Amino acid sequence: MRAKLRRPVVGIGVAAFWLCLWLLCSLWVGQELLLPTPILVAQTLWRLMGTTAFWVSVGLSLLRVLGGFAAAVVAGILLAMLTTRFRTVHALLSPVLHVIQAAPVASFIIMAYVWIQVGILPAFIAFLMVVPLVWSNVRQGILNTDPKLLEMASVFRLGRRRTMRYVRFPSVRPYLEAALTAGFGFAWKSGIAAEVICQPDWSIGQNMYAAKAYLETAEVIAWTVVVVLLSVLLERLLLRLFGRKKQEVRE
Amino acid sequence: MSLRMEHVSFAYGETAVCRDLSWQLPQAGVVCLWGPSGCGKTTLLRLLAGLEKPKQGRIFPADRKAAVVFQEDRLLPWLTALENVTLLGAKEETASRLLTVLGLTAEEQQALPTALSGGQQRRVALARALAADSEVLLLDEPFNGLDETTWREAIPLVAEYAATRPVVLVTHVRQQAEAVGAALISLTSVPLTGELCAENL
Numbered sequence: 054m055r056a057k058l059r060r061p062v063v064g065i066g067v068a069a070f071w072l073c074l075w076l077l078c079s080l081w082v083g084q085e086l087l088l089p090t091p092i093l094v095a096q097t098l099w100r101l102m103g104t105t106a107f108w109v110s111v112g113l114s115l116l117r118v119l120g121g122f123a124a125a126v127v128a129g130i131l132l133a134m135l136t137t138r139f140r141t142v143h144a145l146l147s148p149v150l151h152v153i154q155a156a157p158v159a160s161f162i163i164m165a166y167v168w169i170q171v172g173i174l175p176a177f178i179a180f181l182m183v184v185p186l187v188w189s190n191v192r193q194g195i196l197n198t199d200p201k202l203l204e205m206a207s208v209f210r211l212g213r214r215r216t217m218r219y220v221r222f223p224s225v226r227p228y229l230e231a232a233l234t235a236g237f238g239f240a241w242k243s244g245i246a247a248e249v250i251c252q253p254d255w256s257i258g259q260n261m262y263a264a265k266a267y268l269e270t271a272e273v274i275a276w277t278v279v280v281v282l283l284s285v286l287l288e289r290l291l292l293r294l295f296g297r298k299k300q301e302v303r304e
Numbered sequence: 305m306s307l308r309m310e311h312v313s314f315a316y317g318e319t320a321v322c323r324d325l326s327w328q329l330p331q332a333g334v335v336c337l338w339g340p341s342g343c344g345k346t347t348l349l350r351l352l353a354g355l356e357k358p359k360q361g362r363i364f365p366a367d368r369k370a371a372v373v374f375q376e377d378r379l380l381p382w383l384t385a386l387e388n389v390t391l392l393g394a395k396e397e398t399a400s401r402l403l404t405v406l407g408l409t410a411e412e413q414q415a416l417p418t419a420l421s422g423g424q425q426r427r428v429a430l431a432r433a434l435a436a437d438s439e440v441l442l443l444d445e446p447f448n449g450l451d452e453t454t455w456r457e458a459i460p461l462v463a464e465y466a467a468t469r470p471v472v473l474v475t476h477v478r479q480q481a482e483a484v485g486a487a488l489i490s491l492t493s494v495p496l497t498g499e500l501c502a503e504n505l
Contacts, residue, residue: 201376208372211392
């Protein structure tokens with residue numbers, strides 16, 4: 054019980070420390086344009102939350118990124134299955150997926166800006182960032198499936214569907230979960246970055262860019278807080294969906 | 305139709321395990337394969353289970369239904385002991401009865417394999433093979449890790465199966481073969497050749 058109570062108390066203490074430090078720094082700098090106080094940022098966020106534009110922008114940004122993310126998960130799994138099954142497909146696709154993994158996200162945003170409609174570009178970028186991650190993790194999971202269990206399934210004539218359900222999927226599941234949790238962060242950050250560069254209508258990125266252009270530093274930070282909070286919230290939701298809590302790091 | 309091997313040859317790379325080997329299994333009863341390590345006992349089981357294909361010769365019937373207890377337990381770690389047994393289509397009460405006879409409590413039957421001892425996992429693997437819908441039971445050192453009292457408790461279950469179908473048992477413990485009333489096949493030379501014949505213990 055004491056340990057249960059200790060964790061949130063420590064969390065609040067840590068947050069209070071950083072907020073105080075931020076407040077002191079902004080008071081010391083003395084210019085809201087350079088570093089607004091956390092109070093001003095909170096006030097700005099509260100004001101933004103009172104507008105319809107805020108909620109529409111947040112909703113549409115979420116929709117774009119989640120759409121790209123979902124498509125990437127499906128494509129990543131299919132590619133993993135294909136590249137594990139067919140060597141030629143692996144030989145062909147593997148370099149492409151590795152290049153996507155290694156190249157900076159800004160390069161893709163700029164290139165895709167030329168080819169793709171601005172409205173769906175963040176979804177495409179989120180898709181592009183997550184596909185290689187899901188592909189490589191799921192492929193690893195498939196390859197690491199215990200051959201002895203597969204042999205057992207074959208001897209006992211478990212059938213393709215039940216082997217998939219009881220042997221293959223549970224073996225791949227931890228790899229997929231790791232890819233989804235890490236991939237969601239990637240998708241969200243790269244999607245917002247794409248929005249900032251391409252500024253589709255009704256998007257968090259467009260609002261951030263406008264705030265920057267008008268030197269509304271408090272608003273830029275307020276939007277950043279929204280992005281971070283949504284990222285944490287959705288990641289927790291994802292973990293809950295997997296039916297497990299984030300592993301606690303014990304000292 | 306009883307299970308038989310006809311002029312089977314098999315090799316791992318250059319190492320021949322059997323050459324022109326024939327073997328007619330009985331319609332029912334236990335046959336014990338006996339011999340030193342590396343003499344091809346497990347390979348014979350794998351051939352009968354259909355996990356290895358003969359380089360030459362044939363094994364009949366081609367669509368035989370085998371149940372196997374491997375040297376390792378090969379339990380699905382994400383399913384409970386009971387689910388590991390019912391997975392193959394056995395009714396829950398049949399599976400539970402087998403596990404109970406083999407000494408697993410109701411609580412242990414609901415536990416994941418990782419929460420069970422090595423001996424208990426072995427018993428789950430044995431129950432799974434006994435519960436499976438099969439025409440032949442292939443046991444590769446099935447009582448490894450079990451104390452004498454426990455493996456003796458398992459013997460009637462194997463005997464019950466063997467009353468109607470053939471069982472091939474690989475073991476290094478002669479008392480186990482004797483307890484189950486097995487006919488003995490001594491494997492001495494590699495590669496195995498000719499006709500395998502069983503002698504009564």
